[in-house]
Amino acid sequence: GESVGLHLPTLSVQEGDNSIINCAYSNSASDYFIWYKQESGKGPQFIIDIRSNMDKRQGQRVTVLLNKTVKHLSLQIAATQPGDSAVYFCAENDPGTYKYIFGTGTRLKVLA
Amino acid sequence: KAGVTQTPRYLIKTRGQQVTLSCSPISGHRSVSWYQQTPGQGLQFLFEYFSETQRNKGNFPGRFSGRQFSNSRSEMNVSTLELGDSALYLCASSRTSGSNEQFFGPGTRLTVL
Numbered sequence: 001g002e003s004v005g006l007h008l009p010t011l012s013v014q015e016g017d018n019s020i021i022n023c024a025y026s027n028s029a030s031d032y033f034i035w036y037k038q039e040s041g042k043g044p045q046f047i048i049d050i051r052s053n054m055d056k057r058q059g060q061r062v063t064v065l066l067n068k069t070v071k072h073l074s075l076q077i078a079a080t081q082p083g084d085s086a087v088y089f090c091a092e093n094d095p096g097t098y099k100y101i102f103g104t105g106t107r108l109k110v111l112a
Numbered sequence: 113k114a115g116v117t118q119t120p121r122y123l124i125k126t127r128g129q130q131v132t133l134s135c136s137p138i139s140g141h142r143s144v145s146w147y148q149q150t151p152g153q154g155l156q157f158l159f160e161y162f163s164e165t166q167r168n169k170g171n172f173p174g175r176f177s178g179r180q181f182s183n184s185r186s187e188m189n190v191s192t193l194e195l196g197d198s199a200l201y202l203c204a205s206s207r208t209s210g211s212n213e214q215f216f217g218p219g220t221r222l223t224v225l
Contacts, residue, residue: 046216
């Protein structure tokens, strides 16, 4: 099936520091992107989205940056807290098929 | 408003049996997608239903099937279960198909013995 291998990179950050999680997406035609947070034993939780006509979007403590030139997406978390510890996924929507394609997740560990 | 709900949350079956999982989308959402998540393969797309029609399908065998009802609730069925079907099955809903917010339910953890 369509899949993303789960060789999760891990990002360890000190509590209070800022975190930056990166994602390379596959389809230059993708027009919509979502970041999800998944805690152990739970379903992915919607964090923030961005459309391809934007470069940056801010939420509460989170910012998503989109660089279409290099097909790169990043999620910045300000003042990282222990509750931010989770696996983070990016997803792109293929406008040709309407399917979501998920990036390889990144595990964020917040050190006290 | 209530989020996406899935029932049951946990299920244990034996090889050869069949299973039906249920998903109720967020009120007003007409698109429901199903995913299989395993440690080795990550999130794999199963299929999407919109207005009671299967709009998209992933690369899973015919043992995996689904349907959607007029109230947008969806079920997926797996027949002749195999050990490798053990996974977290996630349902996600969105208002329409395509480029818009997609919200996940908590998942159904299926264990096949």
